[in-house]
Amino acid sequence: MYIHELSKLTNTNPETIRMYRKKGLLHPNRLANGYYDYSMADFASLMHLRKLRDFSMSFHEIEQALCADSSQFLLDSFSAREKAINDEIAALQEKIRYLELEKRHIRETMDEGFDSVRIMQSVDTKIDFYPPFEEVASTLLSLHYQTTTICLHISKEILNGPIVDKEIPLQAGIGTYRYMLKDKTDIPEKAVVIPNGLCISQLISLQDLTRINILSLAPMMTCAKSNHTPFLSDTTAYLATMNYQQDKPVYIFRLRACIEKNDICDPDTRIQN
Known part of the structure; x- marks a missing residue:
């Protein structure tokens, strides 16, 4: 059969077939008119090559x-690819979890x-880390952008103080969860730690x-005072979304701070804020 027939039969571009022939992976007979005659053996070879x-x-x-x-080479090669695919599936499943978090x-x-x-x-x-944080920022972002968040720092002294019409300084930083760190026991010295536990949060x-x-x-300060549960930590935050109004960015955060420490740590649900 001519190359266009083999191309149609195998859904393979003629240039790809020519490439396989030039690499010596297909062996059609060359006719007197200069065209190549591809046999069923070439068809079988091409199907196998396309599979690989x-x-x-x-x-x-x-x-x-x-x-x-x-045979052993193929077994080893396929085993390596199977492991790579399983690793990719696990990474995709993790990405789905982060997408679900963002959607929530x-x-x-x-x-x-x-x-x-x-x-x-x-x-x-x-x-959480706040400026100057050049060293830790690159380390955190090397984890994944999906596992780091923009955080906001307001001290627990402010949160437990009077609710007054007063502007105070605000710090923005970057944070992650302890389980994402390579060493999960040693917390970096400059970190602001928001302990695991019950939190009061607001948008x-x-x-x-x-x-x-x-x-x-x-809202969150009134809730803590009315329930007689003082804040035990400074704030952290999660940037849920941002948009532009009159060409200026508006940031929507979920702000939270701890009111009761506990040790709940479910690995299946720990990707939460």
Whole structure:
């Protein structure tokens, strides 16, 4: 059969077939008119080669797989690819969990008002860093952008103080969860630690990440005072979303701080804020 017939039969581009022939992987007879006559043997070879390529084997590996004693090579190669695929599946499943987290935070910004609060259970210690943090920032971001968050720092002394109309300095930083650190026992010296436990949280909308009015924190501060549960930690935060209004960015954060420490740590649900 001519190359266009083999191309149609195998759904393979003619240029790909020519490449296999030039690499010596197909052996059609050359006719007197200069055209190549591909046999059913070439069809079988091409189907096998396409299968190996679909398993992401390189041409060098394919040449090795075509040696006389190739069975063990193929077994080892396929085992390595199986492990790589399983690792990729695990990574994709983890990415799905992070996407679910992001979706949950976005839904909360849609469903909850900025005057409402939630008492929620965190499931891991939060490790936050604030400027200057050049060294730790590169380390955290080497983990994954998906596992780091922009955080906001307000001291527990402010949270436990009076609710007054007063602007205070606000710090923005970067944070992650302890289980994401390579050494899960040693917390870096410069870290601000938000312990695992019950937290009071609220949504907050900001344009300026350097200052905040204490009245903006009134919902969570009032909740803590009315329940006689003083804050045991400074704040952390999770940037749920951002948008632009009149060409200026608006940041929607879930702000939280701990009111009761505990040791709940479920690895299946710990990707929460």
